[in-house]
Amino acid sequence: MGDILEVISGRKSIRRYKPDPVPDEMIDKILESARWAPTGENYQPWRFIVVRDQETRNKIGDLAKVGSGSRMTAWYCLGHMQERFEAIEDPEKRAKVLRFMYSGEVSEFAKTAPVVIAVLGSLELGSVDVPYDLSAAVENMLLEAHSLGLGGCWVHGPVASSRDAVKFKKILNIPTEMSAYKVIAYIAIGWALEKRKHPRPKIPLEELVYWEEFGKTTRPKLPLDELVYYEEFGKKEKE
């Protein structure tokens, strides 16, 4: 079996897309990958809505823009955003990046991605693990898209707030009762227009991993008597 790590580590979030359509066979493969995600007790609560209609994607793009922009405008006004981007030294570039963020334009790209897949879960079918099952399905889809040469991005913004989640459901005619379906995200799919710097900085494993218990950063060593044989393989006792 091949090692999938190359696909995993080569994936990046793409937010700018060529207008070229994505073939149906590719969309089918992406959806098929979602179907095989791990799911608690095999409930498979996920449902997917494939959106290619431009008008619908515009509505989703606007909702995402308002969602992200409303939060980031406030964060900027409080001075929080500036701290986040102070590593960009060129003041003009920093101002441009900040404006791109707080205007909400950063999240508007459903309008230009040829395919948007809304990811929702039935709360009646699988009420134990719905967000986790759906997240696993999203990751499968992003990896499959990447392996097919497509770009994709996981977008939570337009369903992050409860009020926006209701608006999102209305756009796609999803039942709006809180007890029915939970929308966790959509993914945008298309042919990448951008070449993002890659890989983006990742925290080294040593800072992420503990051994045996929280906070223990040193990998435990096996005791010598489990490593050493005497005179011949497997012989643990000295003569």
Add this chain to the structure above:
Amino acid sequence: MDRMSYCNDLIARMEELFFHELSDCAGWKTEFIGIDFIQSKQIAGDNRDEIIRNCLKAITAAGLAEEGSFAVAGEDILLRLKVKGCIHMGKEARLKDRGINIYNCIIANMINDQLIEKLNYETAYVASIDAEEEQDLCEIKIAIYETMEKIGCVSDWSEECRRIDENNEWQTIRADE
């Protein structure tokens, strides 16, 4: 223990669990908490300030808070709110004690709801909540967006707040008025 303390204990536990599940995203999910009360009050008003005033009148008249003050600045996006004697101070204090940043102001949720429902505001976002139990006072900063075009209109809120205080731009509604 009185009934309000009992209720605040329950809500604090709920919010603690909710924070544990969603961390800083929890506040984005609680914006409907409190809207049933305010929607039952048939709040009227033709403009932003009237709606906010009438919300605060209904809130103080019902005994949910002793006093509410507000000022709007920063391109009409910053809604600064001070609530004195809120019956939910107990739950905010409990959350602070447990190291959780307060994220759900029920009074702010009510006002945001009415701006959206009555004046068709595009959206509103509770940006910060500061509760001081000793003074029995909360200060909340909310971003209110009348239209989509208001998204991205930025200003320096620390400067705006300084100006509000200096010029005493506060409008205050008290329970006994």
